[in-house]
Amino acid sequence: MIQRRHALTVRVTHWINAVALILLLMSGLQIFNAHPSLYWGPSSYTGAGPIFELAGGFPSWLTIPGTQWLAMGRRWHFFFAWILVINGLAYLIFSIATHHVTRDLAPTRSDWRSIGRSIADHLRLRHPQGEAATRYNVLQKLSYIAVIFVLLPLMVLTGWSMSPRLDSVWPGWVDIFGGRQSARTLHFVIAWLLVLFFFIHVFEVIVTGFWNNLRSMITGRYRIEHEQR
Amino acid sequence: MASGGVLLSACDAASRNPHVTKVLSIGEFLSQHVQHAVTSRTALAQEFTEADLSPEFRSNGTDYPDSAEYRALAMNGFVDWRLRVDGLVERPVELSLDQLRAMRSRTQITRHDCVEGWSAIGKWTGTPLSEVLALVHPLADARYVMFYSADPMDDWGTRYYESIDMEDAYHPQTILAYALNDATLPIPNGAPLRLRLERQLGYKMAKYLMHIELVDSFARIHGGKGGYWEDEGYEWYAGI
Numbered sequence: 001m002i003q004r005r006h007a008l009t010v011r012v013t014h015w016i017n018a019v020a021l022i023l024l025l026m027s028g029l030q031i032f033n034a035h036p037s038l039y040w041g042p043s044s045y046t047g048a049g050p051i052f053e054l055a056g057g058f059p060s061w062l063t064i065p066g067t068q069w070l071a072m073g074r075r076w077h078f079f080f081a082w083i084l085v086i087n088g089l090a091y092l093i094f095s096i097a098t099h100h101v102t103r104d105l106a107p108t109r110s111d112w113r114s115i116g117r118s119i120a121d122h123l124r125l126r127h128p129q130g131e132a133a134t135r136y137n138v139l140q141k142l143s144y145i146a147v148i149f150v151l152l153p154l155m156v157l158t159g160w161s162m163s164p165r166l167d168s169v170w171p172g173w174v175d176i177f178g179g180r181q182s183a184r185t186l187h188f189v190i191a192w193l194l195v196l197f198f199f200i201h202v203f204e205v206i207v208t209g210f211w212n213n214l215r216s217m218i219t220g221r222y223r224i225e226h227e228q229r
Numbered sequence: 230m231a232s233g234g235v236l237l238s239a240c241d242a243a244s245r246n247p248h249v250t251k252v253l254s255i256g257e258f259l260s261q262h263v264q265h266a267v268t269s270r271t272a273l274a275q276e277f278t279e280a281d282l283s284p285e286f287r288s289n290g291t292d293y294p295d296s297a298e299y300r301a302l303a304m305n306g307f308v309d310w311r312l313r314v315d316g317l318v319e320r321p322v323e324l325s326l327d328q329l330r331a332m333r334s335r336t337q338i339t340r341h342d343c344v345e346g347w348s349a350i351g352k353w354t355g356t357p358l359s360e361v362l363a364l365v366h367p368l369a370d371a372r373y374v375m376f377y378s379a380d381p382m383d384d385w386g387t388r389y390y391e392s393i394d395m396e397d398a399y400h401p402q403t404i405l406a407y408a409l410n411d412a413t414l415p416i417p418n419g420a421p422l423r424l425r426l427e428r429q430l431g432y433k434m435a436k437y438l439m440h441i442e443l444v445d446s447f448a449r450i451h452g453g454k455g456g457y458w459e460d461e462g463y464e465w466y467a468g469i
Contacts, residue, residue: 035346044347045283071462078256165428165468168272
């Protein structure tokens with residue numbers, strides 16, 4: 001049986017988001033390579049030294065452009081940063097207006113009760129079949145909520161905090177991250193948390209029926225295997 | 230990995246395509262206009278305390294301008310140095326260091342953010358640019374303030390230059406600094422005079438100032454992008 005799985009807006013914003021995040025990561029590594037050291041506090045030169053250093057930076061196959069070219073890396077980064085923000089706002093407005101957040105993403109009481117079993121099932125690669133596969137399971141819900149409402153907003157905020165102009169909106173607001181250089185460090189760490197999410201996400205997509213999942217995120221149509229009882 | 234390679238070479242080809250880079254620069258346009266919409270003209274950059282000062286303020290780019298003219302000025306402690314202020318003004322002037330020091334001064338402990346990603350905190354003392362503008366009376370059609378430096382950037386004698394708009398020129402923290410951390414501005418940091426523009430990135434803050442010119446457009450000055458690094462592809466608006 002074929003069922004409608006994902007709304008058009010969710011599918012479109014998902015793919016725009018995927019492209020933007022990959023280009024943001026790679027252009028971000030280009031920007032990082034211009035000064036491949038991280039610090040804690042408002043400035044880099046406090047006498048304390050960096051908390052992390054990557055001599056030579058990231059390899060060129062991970063950066064956009066593929067040569068040391070900070071000016072162009074910044075052009076890519078800020079263009080796709082705007083794409084990410086505008087796309088994210090479109091998704092949020094849609095998801096709140098259509099109750100996608102409350103209906104599909106917010107864990108229910110029974111979700112919370114089944115969290116232990118869900119963790120065990122994920123580890124054994126046992127996945128919901130039939131009707132249950134057309135809803136997000138609790139770990140899916142929690143990880144999507146973490147990405148959509150915590151990691152991505154933090155990414156945007158730590159990005160803004162590196163803007164000397166935006167820092168003047170309310171002088172000192174950057175101190176909530178520990179200062180501009182701490183914010184830069186957090187921006188870097190959260191980027192890698194998003195990469196970690198990406199790999200787990202793609203892994204789960206593959207092990208729970210790659211083509212069916214992929215089709216449902218492109219055309220919206222998802223095939224349900226009827227449970228054999 | 231193969232698809233990554235295709236993506237990369239596509240992005241590299243795109244980076245050299247003027248149509249693509251024009252589309253990418255929509256990002257700069259949006260950043261400039263949205264940042265101006267959400268911040269007031271006179272909102273101040275965060276100021277710090279003496280405890281936050283970087284032990285040594287890092288010098289970036291030129292640390293000693295390679296020209297006979299500058300060497301001669303430096304040898305003499307800059308007593309013969311004059312800052313020329315002209316262009317679209319009623320009263321062009323030439324100011325000595327002593328004259329600048331005699332004007333109203335502002336001291337601020339601020340964070341310097343380099344486009345490369347690092348930050349340093351320094352205590353700057355200088356003449357607010359607004360004071361100098363009050364002296365020369367800008368004409369109504371003046372839209373940008375050009376800053377010309379003493380440091381040659383290549384073998385053809387291209388000198389560092391920068392430009393800002395009138396809004397930034399009149400910002401209270403926009404100063405022509407002659408002192409760093411309560412001492413005369415050191416040569417690696419731009420002696421005898423450098424711009425401090427606290428709400429943009431470091432490359433906007435031209436060092437080794439020789440000449441300030443008010444213009445209505447910078448399209449015909451050097452590469453036409455408004456600054457040395459801008460001509461190399463960096464954003465004119467360096468607010469992020």
